[in-house]
Amino acid sequence: MTTKARTNVREAAMDLLVTIEKNQSYSNLLLNHAINNNQISQKDIGLLTELTYGTLQRRMALDFFLKPYIKDHKKLADWIIHLLRLTVYQMVYLDRIPDRAAIYEAVEIAKKRGHKGIAGLVNGVLRSIQREGLPSLNEVSDPIERLSLETSHPLWLVGRWVSQFGYDKTKEMCEINLTAPMQIARVNLTKISRDECAQVLEEEGFEIEKSPIIPEAIRSLKGNLATSIAFKYGMFTIQDESSMLAAYALGAEKNEFVLDACAAPGGKSTHIAEKMQNTGEVISVDLHQHKVRLINENARRLGLSNIKTNVSDSRLLQEKFKQETFHRILLDAPCSGLGVMRRKPDMKYTKTEKDLERLSSIQQSLLTSVAPLLKKGGTLVYSTCTVDKEENEHTVKTFLENNPEFEGDLSFKNRMPEAIQPLITGFDLQIFPQDFGSDGFYIAALKRKV
Numbered sequence: 001m002t003t004k005a006r007t008n009v010r011e012a013a014m015d016l017l018v019t020i021e022k023n024q025s026y027s028n029l030l031l032n033h034a035i036n037n038n039q040i041s042q043k044d045i046g047l048l049t050e051l052t053y054g055t056l057q058r059r060m061a062l063d064f065f066l067k068p069y070i071k072d073h074k075k076l077a078d079w080i081i082h083l084l085r086l087t088v089y090q091m092v093y094l095d096r097i098p099d100r101a102a103i104y105e106a107v108e109i110a111k112k113r114g115h116k117g118i119a120g121l122v123n124g125v126l127r128s129i130q131r132e133g134l135p136s137l138n139e140v141s142d143p144i145e146r147l148s149l150e151t152s153h154p155l156w157l158v159g160r161w162v163s164q165f166g167y168d169k170t171k172e173m174c175e176i177n178l179t180a181p182m183q184i185a186r187v188n189l190t191k192i193s194r195d196e197c198a199q200v201l202e203e204e205g206f207e208i209e210k211s212p213i214i215p216e217a218i219r220s221l222k223g224n225l226a227t228s229i230a231f232k233y234g235m236f237t238i239q240d241e242s243s244m245l246a247a248y249a250l251g252a253e254k255n256e257f258v259l260d261a262c263a264a265p266g267g268k269s270t271h272i273a274e275k276m277q278n279t280g281e282v283i284s285v286d287l288h289q290h291k292v293r294l295i296n297e298n299a300r301r302l303g304l305s306n307i308k309t310n311v312s313d314s315r316l317l318q319e320k321f322k323q324e325t326f327h328r329i330l331l332d333a334p335c336s337g338l339g340v341m342r343r344k345p346d347m348k349y350t351k352t353e354k355d356l357e358r359l360s361s362i363q364q365s366l367l368t369s370v371a372p373l374l375k376k377g378g379t380l381v382y383s384t385c386t387v388d389k390e391e392n393e394h395t396v397k398t399f400l401e402n403n404p405e406f407e408g409d410l411s412f413k414n415r416m417p418e419a420i421q422p423l424i425t426g427f428d429l430q431i432f433p434q435d436f437g438s439d440g441f442y443i444a445a446l447k448r449k450v
């Protein structure tokens with residue numbers, strides 16, 4: 001890698017970090033945009049991703065390290081702060097980059113983007129850190145505050161998780177959230193077997209491993225599966241293993257009539273439709289036209305003709321469908337997404353406790369509104385990609401208290417993949433990211449009494 005290319009990558013990472021923070025926009029979307037716009041070479045994509053995600057992931061710890069060396073944080077332009085964070089990230093967490101190289105590159109960027117004085121300041125701060133070392137996190141005596149800083153999770157969230165799940169589980173979760181997630185795909189069994197799909201991808205140059213958890217899932221050890229020819233031919237869907245469990249819990253059978261009430265972009269609808277072997281009908285509803293278009297595109301790519309989409313507010317579906325219409329209903333509710341922080345690290349700093357309260361009331365009203373559409377004896381699955389008792393257990397408990405014609409479905413364990421069954425004791429399941437390395441996810445299976 002030439003020095004010039006490296007400078008460009010760091011500068012691109014710095015610009016990305018500025019934009020992500022300013023616009024509070026999604027890091028994954030902006031990263032792809034930056035790769036295409038800056039014509040980042042294939043071999044530099046890895047470094048750009050690592051620098052951007054790593055600096056975002058570790059932001060609070062990096063600020064803790066920088067604090068004694070910056071007199072007035074507020075006086076510095078945003079890009080200088082991001083440049084300093086980015087460089088300290090390399091110095092602390094990336095062994096393969098020598099400190100002097102990281103500092104040299106930062107000073108060059110500061111010269112180019114600012115003036116001599118700024119370059120001197122950047123050089124001074126970084127050289128002092130190199131000479132005097134980092135402040136120790138052991139100085140923080142409160143264990144919750146220390147964990148929050150060490151793993152860069154907001155204090156309110158760490159405190160909330162500790163009170164809900166205990167310190168040890170929270171620590172494991174915060175630590176795994178700092179690691180890069182694997183890319184997982186669900187093979188479209190209506191088109192091809194898992195073995196055949198793995199072989200096709202290996203012939204394309206990917207390195208594939210079979211999921212030990214989900215019988216139709218594969219893991220990509222090398223390469224972005226979305227760029228494969230097999231993807232274009234609809235042989236698989238990119239989806240996390242935890243998300244695949246929702247269709248298992250629902251257990252839809254051939255020729256049934258199924259509602260997916262919050263369906264876009266269609267990850268679970270298409271899984272359900274595949275499990276029904278392209279028979280029956282899946283009604284896939286979402287609030288937004290542009291998102292519903294994605295469900296249609298995915299269904300087309302996968303060759304599934306048993307999905308019918310509908311742009312609606314699912315709280316109003318009783319105006320469109322008669323009571324007791326569906327054999328099964330999935331409500332994969334809008335949620336705080338605390339289970340997918342590894343994929344969207346910027347989210348850690350934008351979510352607030354208020355968001356969780358607001359969501360809990362939306363989830364409650366969605367559940368109450370779709371429930372009457374279920375046939376007697378039918379199955380209702382409630383799921384979220386979050387780890388929070390208010391949005392999960394509490395939402396379901398309140399629903400059951402107010403709707404005595406529903407009960408927990410204890411038989412759902414038998415429908416789940418074998419590897420998951422030992423985790424299930426009742427009618428619901430909270431998956432933590434540290435359980436299998438998959439996303440944090442919650443599923444509750446309910447039944448309408450006959």
Ligand SMILES: C[S@@+](CC[C@H](N)C(=O)[O-])C[C@H]1O[C@@H](n2cnc3c(N)ncnc32)[C@H](O)[C@@H]1O
Nearest residue numbers: 262263264265266267268286287313314332334
């Ligand atoms: C967790 S995402 C669904 C992911 C989807 N099930 C999948 O597997 O691809 C939640 C979805 O709910 C939709 N949504 C939010 N409020 C809604 C409402 N009142 N009615 C219908 N859809 C809603 C959002 O637009 C979002 O696409």
